[in-house]
Amino acid sequence: MVVCIAEKPSVARDIARIIGATHQHEGYMEGNGYQVTWTFGHLCTLKEPHDYTPLWKRWSLSALPMIPQRFGIKLIEDVSIKKQFSIIERLMQAAEGIVNCGDAGQEGELIQRWVMQKAGATCPVKRLWISSMTDEAIREGFAQLKDQQEYQPLYLAGLSRAIGDWILGMNATRLYTLKYGQNRQVLSIGRVQTPTLALIVNRQKEIDNFKPEAYWVLSTIYRDTLFTATKGKFTSKEEGEKSFQLIKGKPFIVTKVEKKNGREQPRQLYDLTSLQVDCNRKFGMSAELTLNTIQALYERKLTTYPRVDTQYLSDDIYPKCPQIMNGLFQTKTAGKAVYADLVRPLGGKALPKSKRVFDTSKVTDHHAIIPTGVIPQNLSDMERRVYDLVARRFIAAFYPDCKFSTTTVLGEVDKIELKATGKEILDPGWRAVYAKDVQQKDDEEDGAQREDEEKTLPTFVKGESGDHEPTLTEKWTTPPPYYTEASLLRAMETAGKFVEDETLRAAMKENGIGRPSSRAGIIETLFKRHYIRRERKRLVATPTGIELIDMIKEELLKSCELTGIWEKKLRDIEHRKYDPAQFIEELKEQINTIVRDVLADNSSRHIALTTDADVKKARKRTPAKKKTPPQLPADDSIIGQPCPLCGKGTIVKGRAAYGCSNWKNGCKFVIPFAKE
Secondary structure, three states: OEEEEEOOHHHHHHHHHHHOOOEEEOOEEEEOOEEEEEOOOOOEEEOOHHHHOHHHOOOOHHHOOOOOOOOOEEEOOOHHHHHHHHHHHHHHHOOOEEEEEOOOOHHHHHHHHHHHHHHOOOOOEEEOOOOOOOHHHHHHHHHOOEEHHHHHHHHHHHHHHHHHHHHHHHHHHHHHHHHHOOOOOOOOOOOOHHHHHHHHHHHHHHHHOOOOOEEEEEEEEEOOEEEEEOOOOEOOHHHHHHHHHHHOOOOEEEEEEEEEEEEEOOOOOEOHHHHHHHHHHHHOOOHHHHHHHHHHHHHOOOEOOOOOOOOOEOHHHHHHHHHHHHHHHHOEEOOEEOOHHHHHHHOOOOOOOOOOOEOHHHOOOOOOEOEOOOOOOOOOHHHHHHHHHHHHHHHHOOOOOEEEEEEEEEEEEOOEEEEEEEEEEEEOHHHHHOHHHHHEEEOOOOOOEEEOOOOOOOOOOOOOEEOOEEEEEEEEOOOOOOOOHHHHHHHHHOOOOOOOOHHHHHHHHHHOOOOHHHHHHHHHHHHHOOOEEEEOOEEEEOHHHHHHHHHOOOHHHHOHHHHHHHHHHHHHHHOOOOOHHHHHHHHHHHHHHHHHHHHOOOOOOOOOOOOHHHHHHHHHHOOOOOOOOOOOOOOHHHOOOEOOOOOOOEEEEOOOEEEEOOHHHOOOOEEEOOOO
16 A cells, blocks of 8 residues: 555545545545545654753753754644554555655655654655645646655755754743743744844834934925925925025926836736735735635635745746636636636737746746636635735736836926926736726835825926926924834845845845745744734834843844844755755854853843733723824915825815815815805
């Protein structure tokens, strides 16, 4: 018999059906020469300190650092796990061969290798490596089984990660708890969680220490169009007033009219992080909820493997794309073919093949997240939303570029230059896939969505001149925004650096902190430890989180860049470019240094305790978010001023009231005319 071992019962059932193992037994299915069994995710874990020596059972500073001569594994203490493992062990010890059907990634490889080691399996092992759970993908995978030895570097990378996390986590957690925890709270320290917490704390300190500064902006209204001085901000009102007086009452002259055509490429396909970012911004979904939802869609065969960090497809996927499009064409929601009108323009001809979509050199284990072409049925509202994002992103990838024109008009009043710009969509191209939704831009501060400024300017002619209405507006500098889950995921991806450009961001992923599949769990751990709390969409550090980061002096523990370097080494292990033994030795040296430095601290500092009750109180104290515009006079002096409510439009005069020029996009700023 050949034993196939999957990571979940549901996956095992699908595999068993395809290969003909149809007879049900307790803990496995059998038939056609196969026995198909399963784990429940991790059945095994690294041994705990007390499993190596009784001396490590009691938490003691004198026992640190704890570094076993050789790391071992053990079964997780759980009745159902032990019962299932006994079945797996019996099957494997009698097997002629084994097929590892675990999730095709680093963690999936580690889970099944540990189970096989613990079960004492000695027979040959093959690896099933697939990116989707469709029947076709499973059949193809079994027709192309690989030798498990090909995935040895993947296993070594996963093992190095687990051992590294044990060395740092076990030792640093005990060290800081005993030294600074007041014997009342475990202070959890981790290779990825601590630098992530440091990101949030450091941003919060920037906000708390920010001192707003006033500045003044000179602008004018000419032919119902707002022109702003190109000199930029005035740091003193006197300087601004001087320029204001220079242009007041003098004619505005158009000096240059420039029109440029541009193109905007379709957005790249989703990897896990970019999908989590969009779900958080658009729907307020946590990173963990997004991962669980896209994982469910994968297991239902509707989307491909989700735990990926590439936004490209390999060339061998291209022939399958028309079939996927056909499945989307037939997909219905509430009886309506939601994608038919979007797929139809792509029919009747070969789909375009772009390097921005298809690039085998940028795909390692798995390709970007795309639909499989299986028609979805009975999706929950949340599943439908996530599936819709993936489906539209896939369709849009084959649409032409969006074409637009940008008009820049320069004007001059007494040698002071002012500028207005406008953008006009000439051909929506891929934007048509999203209709109005794609014109929305995400606000990093609170996840709200803003409209792109796409306005068409009136026709101006160089040399024309006329009256204008100048204004000098006082504004204040603003602090950086709090992290949201969306912006934090991006910061983790790029080791704390804010990178908007897609190409540059992709290049920095090598040095990101954490793996795409683990980042959601890291954020949830920070919540569970009461290091951070939610304040609407904002992530706010608690006193415990702030004091912990302040207490840690070792940059290696809290620096995103340094942690990103460790993460790069783990990826290099996976690609046979770095020695796993050297990685572990470096971590051992690191923890020795950390223990020595902390023990040398003779202060009596302690870290504040944050409880569930503290978090609930803070949540109650958080006021509802309201925007109250300042009081403005109800007269023509406010015309042309920036809207104080949305900040995007300017004040215009209507029939019965002053309002915002951005009213079409939902701004409700209104001041009725003053009564005479």
